[in-house]
Each structure stands twice: as C-alpha cells, then as structure tokens.
Amino acid sequence: MYVLTADQRASRVNADAVPSALAVVARHGNDRLALPPERTAGDELQVAVADASAVLSIVLELTRSGEWSVGLGVGDVESPLPQSVRAARGEAFINARDAVDRAKKTPTRIAVTAPAGGEDAEALVRLLVELRDRRTPEGWEVYDLLADGLTQRDAAARLGVSEGAISLRAKAAALRVEESAVPALERVLARLDDATAAIPPHEQG
Numbered sequence: 001m002y003v004l005t006a007d008q009r010a011s012r013v014n015a016d017a018v019p020s021a022l023a024v025v026a027r028h029g030n031d032r033l034a035l036p037p038e039r040t041a042g043d044e045l046q047v048a049v050a051d052a053s054a055v056l057s058i059v060l061e062l063t064r065s066g067e068w069s070v071g072l073g074v075g076d077v078e079s080p081l082p083q084s085v086r087a088a089r090g091e092a093f094i095n096a097r098d099a100v101d102r103a104k105k106t107p108t109r110i111a112v113t114a115p116a117g118g119e120d121a122e123a124l125v126r127l128l129v130e131l132r133d134r135r136t137p138e139g140w141e142v143y144d145l146l147a148d149g150l151t152q153r154d155a156a157a158r159l160g161v162s163e164g165a166i167s168l169r170a171k172a173a174a175l176r177v178e179e180s181a182v183p184a185l186e187r188v189l190a191r192l193d194d195a196t197a198a199i200p201p202h203e204q205g
Helices: 018-032 052-064 091-103 118-133 137-147 152-159 163-172 175-198
Strands: 002-008 033-041 044-049 068-074 110-113
Touching (some): 052 118, 052 175, 091 110, 137 163, 163 175
Antiparallel strands (some): 033 044
C-alpha cells in the first residue's frame, strides 16, 4: 500500500492550500484511492493509494506547485481499512511520516520510505521532479495542452505560434524524457509495493 503525507510549505505566511490539494488528489486518484484524502492537521493532508500510477501522478502534481513537501510511504497497512485515513494504521503510515520529515529538508520536496528499495525509487522520483522544476512557464503551457489531448498542431493554433515553435518548446521542456520516465517509474513503484507485500509484517520497518 502507498500512503502519501503532504505538508504545506510556509503555511504561516501563505493562504491555506489544503482544499485545492485535496481536490487535486481526488481528481488524480479517482477510484484508485484506498482511502480518500483528508486534512490530518492544520496544514497537512494524507491519503492511502492502491495504485502506482495514481500515486506517482499525485506526487508529480503536488510537487509541481512548490507548495508541498511530500512523503511517500510504502508498507503494510492494518486491515480491514477504516472509513477515515486518520483512523488507519500500519507501516506505510509510519514510513510516510518519516518520508515527509525528510522531504522538508530536500530541494525537490519529495522523499520515499519503504521496507526495502525505497532509496532507488526516491532517487528516480527526485530526478524527475528536478527536471520538472527546470521547466519554464512556456514549457508548462505546452505540457498542459498536450496533456489535455491536443496535438502539437492544435497547440500551435491555440497559442498562435508555429508547429516548429511548439516542437522547440516541447524539446526544451523535456516532455519526451518525462513521457518515457513516467511508465518506468510506475513500474519501479509497483515492484516496491509487490516486494513489500512479500515481506512478513513482523519483518517490516
């Protein structure tokens, strides 16, 4: 199981970002959430996710804004699951707490803690987040249009530029690199969860 704990950065001087983040998590997780996201403290949210693709999508969206330190914990969760994530317990929740505490100290604002293999997953996710952090507003503009299903030709028409300009923006934004990296990272995270499931609960941690 994957558990995400996210803590809003500089929450004392910025507006409350938890409501919008809860909406982001719900939208990207959809029916792949094991437990719905909730505010677990004044400026913190938590969610349990059952799917590697969904958890990576949520991580990338939360780290994109720069407003969140995100901890991803992988591990066993006590069953049956309660209705509220705040009542849930297990190694994944402990690991998520460790991860978010470490994420607060890193430039990429993300950390991964798991019984085994978490270091490799963390390094790869941080590489992708760092790449995305370098993306310009123009690069994000193209990213969002293509993510909405537009072709490069459609995006060019929408922005009033040439297809060549869109191609250059996409290259500078490393969109193809991300497109290749995301499925690979999903497989890494899925294997991490599979490996955790194979470890007896008393040996985790």
